Amino acid sequence: MDYSNLFCVPQNITYFDSGASSLTAKAVVEKMDEYYTQYRANIHRGAHRLTRKASEEYEAVYPKLAKFFHANEQEFVNVRNCTEAINAVALGNDWKENDEIIVTDIEHHSNLLPWLKLGEKGVKVKIIKSDEQGIIDANGLNEIICKKTRLVSFSACSNVVGAQMPIEQMVKISKDAGALVMIDAAQHVGHHALDLSKVKADYIAFSAHKCFGPTGVGVLYHREGAPLNPWFLGGGTIRQASLEKYKLIENRERFEAGTPAIAEWIGLGAAIDTISKIGYSNIEAHEKAMINAMLKVFARAKNVRLYGPAEAQKKACALFAFNVKGVEHHQTAVMLDKFAFALRSGHHCAMPLTKKLGVDGTVRASLHIYNDEKQVQKFAEALEKISMLS
């Protein structure tokens, strides 16, 4: 079934850059437009009908998220993006010297730098090494986790090679060892369901713009009981304040200082509705077809090297890193742009993994529900032309 009519699809270019930012669902644009044109007002700030309506729409997103992820609505926090969510956990915990944090070597910088910075407090960061395809074996975690491990943080899916992470095993090993678990779900939420009643992670982070939503808003999930102090304070976070002291609100509002991204948050709600409307089973089936089609293209392409897993079952999403022999990755992306394909090139904010792959950068094709096999065929033709330069 063709779902592309549900999205704002650019004309005259094929969008293969969903790993960086997915296309926006039309419902999201309509919902944000509705906010700006019909009830544009700040939330929780007054008694007039506009603010009441805005607050109602804004608040309605929390139970929507709770239902979607099988969690409690008080466990979701409105943040700017996935990066802020991860930083919030790094800043909102009381770390002690010799605490250990475990991450993998495939991480996006957003799930690496906040932890490395804790080194200033004497926190030690341990790394789980991936194999040559960028695949993580959960046994690697078993080997290095110990009683000092306070947190294990990992991506649900590599943003460079699209490799599937053994999420449930990783969570189980971490919880068995008494460590907190954080999942960077930036590349996951738009592609696969995440049932938090089963996946017992303590923190989840993702951005709306990677799952059909608007830019500028993200979600931090923190399981009830998981430690987290507000990393910012200000308007909307307190129950009482005087010139000497303040008392924070007990619920999630204590994490949302200042006026949040109201329209974007409401837009996120519409993005969640769009995913629900399509259904994860349909998204996964479509993406599987895209993965198979793209893997065939790369298998046939001469002078093209695919990085990461070449088997469909090891792919979590239709995301492929590659290089054309003898052509610099950035130039390949520019040439593909000339052939009307939008792809990303570079290190994809994952320099350690790119370095491990032995290159300065790669070209990344990332497809989604709105792409189709005709586009894949045209991509194959464009790739074939560029590979002639080798």
Place this chain on the structure above:
Amino acid sequence: MLCFVALIVFAILGIFSAKYRALAIEAFGCVGRTMTLRPCESKLDERIKATLVAKTLEHSPPLAKALHKHFALFSLLFTLLFFGSMIYSVAAVYNYWAYGNCNGPNSSAFCVFDAVAGNANNGNITFVAPGVGPLKGNGSIVLVEFGCFSCPYTKSTEPLLSQFLAKHPEVSLEFRAYPIVAHNTSTISAEAAFCADEQGKFWQYHDELFTKDDHSLSGLRNISQRLGMDLNKFDACMNSSEVMQRLKKDEDAGKAAGIYGTPTFFLNKKSLVGPKTLEDFENLLAGNVQHSPEQMSSCKVQ
């Protein structure tokens, strides 16, 4: 390397478009880094390369491959050609300004500015025989000049002509007036010269006109007075229809001959257009000048 070219091209295009202004700034940064032997941070050069290669790929993959593999060499050649062409263009503009011919004083080759200015001429100037205008000298060989008193090229040729005539007493000079209408005082000064001719003072007046810049009626009267001419006669002449007819006769002769600029010279059934060197006149006298070529610059007939 290509950043140097990009900077100039985008800077010019940037005058008209903000899009190119941003690219010009990028190119400027690129040039700075290239000159300090560092790679271009904005990767503008790589984008240009990829764009060119991609466009070439659509038409000729082998050529695209060659371009991709040897882009540095292509860039160098293109850059050298670009700057070479620029230097050549600047020289041409200077020549056009200084000599009225973009190829230099001794050249008779095609000048693009003539074509741009709409003055392209196929060089088919027909010979104008002497025997009509005022004559200077006693030589039996007559060099006919169609000139304009307000034309800087005609003026600049005067010293050379004097040298040439002094060296060749066998040559005399016949002057035919061919006013360039774009020059405000060209007609009135030509008429004044003819009125001076009526009083036997043509060549003195001719020389004065090329020395003095004030060719207004009062300026022309001053010249007449200075040369001891009868001002009443001069004024009457200036208002007469005869002088206009005489001028028209010269103009008609020039038009019929296909003259497109001043000064134009005729000798030995050959023509020479524009400010020339002594050598050119020698060649004309010796009959070594080929038929007047496509273009040479001069004060153009509008």
